[in-house]
Amino acid sequence: MTTTPAGPLIVQGDKTVLLEVDHPDADAARRAIAPFAELERAPEHVHTYRLTPLGLWNARAAGHDAEQVVAVLLQYSRYPVPHALLVDVAETMARYGRLQLMDHPTHGLVLHALDRAVLEEVLRSRRTAGLLGTRLDQDDVVVHPSERGRLKQVLLKLGWPAEDLAGYVDGEAHPIDLTTEGWSLRPYQQQAVDGFWHGGSGVVVLPCGAGKTIVGAAAMARSGTTTLILVTNTVSARQWRDELLRRTSLTEDEIGEYSGSRKEVRPVTIATYQVLTTKRKGVYTHLELLDARDWGLVLYDEVHLLPAPIFRMTADLQARRRLGLTATLVREDGREDEVFSLIGPKRFDAPWKEIESQGYIAPADCVEVRLTLPDHDRMAYAMAEPEERYRLAAAAVGKNDVVERLVARHPEDQVLVIGQYLDQLELLADHLDAPLITGQTTVRERQRLFDAFRSGEVTRLVVSKVANFSVDLPEAAVAIQVSGSFGSRQEEAQRLGRIMRPKADGRTAHFYAVVARDTVDQEFAAHRQRFLAEQGYAYRIVDAEDLAKDPASD
Known part of the structure; x- marks a missing residue:
């Protein structure tokens, strides 16, 4: 006779929640606690979550009440849940909206x-x-x-x-229709738009490749007003323009670009964060854009990357409807509370694995390849100043050979090699005979290379962090990460997102992180992987020496 194992959660009085990853109900429990618990650590067997006021308030604003949260904790907990914690959950959630x-x-x-x-x-x-x-x-x-x-x-x-509940000014009317010939909004996209519109303002969290731009376009159509769209860079601005021309009734004359190279103000204006935060003699010279039209909707792309000055500007835009779009609400500067108070609470959040199971994003195989540094590199690392150690480990020369072997395993795939350090990337581009895109690459050249990659003319591309966000490369099936922004969880999510668009033949996407063993590179890698672990993606760890013996990643 078989017995059902006790629940997968251990709920503790210090507001930590432990999840046993190998438990048969682990996935169900992960999905159930996702609206209100934040993942803190994700080693192989037990993941640690924490209940925070902001997480509970986000859940409350999204329509979850304390009774539901308590019911989830009681349902999945292996041991009795501390009564004081249940009381604290109820009282914390009750603080919202008094x-x-x-x-x-x-x-x-x-x-x-x-x-x-x-x-x-x-x-x-x-x-x-x-x-x-x-x-x-x-x-x-x-x-x-x-x-x-x-x-x-x-x-x-x-x-x-x-x-x-104070409502919003209507803004200047400007009819926008979706042109849904040959396509339609996916159910979760419609739910995201409905959740945002019902709440008035707030944030929609969707995986990269799940169509956040289409959600933005649908929100614009629902609003039917002039719209200011704030994006990360000029390449992103032009991708937004192209997508809006393809998906809506808007014409080229109705869409303006407000960037370093152009200053067009039109019924729909796409501006870069960089130009809005440009200062001259201590003054933000382009602030007039915020009042240039009677905007009915302000849309923030990649809201987790919002620069601090944009928060200050947003404080003055509370009478306008505001929609933030992101793959992760994690901010490395800890300013999630600013997003909550100034743009709005989370209105919709779809777990990556759920969207993957519906076939809308590609399944992903995540592999951490650990490389042992040779003795002379280990000694140089040990003797280096602490601030130099990450660069030494992340840019270890031995990674070049590992990358070449990984690229060779995927001869038929479009491969992105992503890193942080330019000298490392230049060397890799030379080794792989592949084009290199960095922040110094002109916008025109970036667009040309991205187009060549999309068409298959170029099958290998080495990119710096400029490709972390808002770059649409649907054919990319393999990403190899050699270095990153220290332990940035948001960056890990963005980089995996580059390969998540579903492939025509249903192939699995492959994401490799090449990491130097027994260094801060390995420590940062563990931190970076937390967000993806929360989404249900497990990293397999293989030794660089054993790559040839690892058929599962082929």
């Missing part, structure tokens, strides 16, 4: 309290000084409209995140 920003019929924007004691507490905080006006009654205080964003930031930091 204060509301609302439109008053005669006094405009007000802060309305569902709990008067909370209102008294925040009124007595020095942090709210200058953000609030006249007190109308026991439950309502006038808010200066220009301070709507800053007040939300302060309230979040005080532990009382406000629910923003």
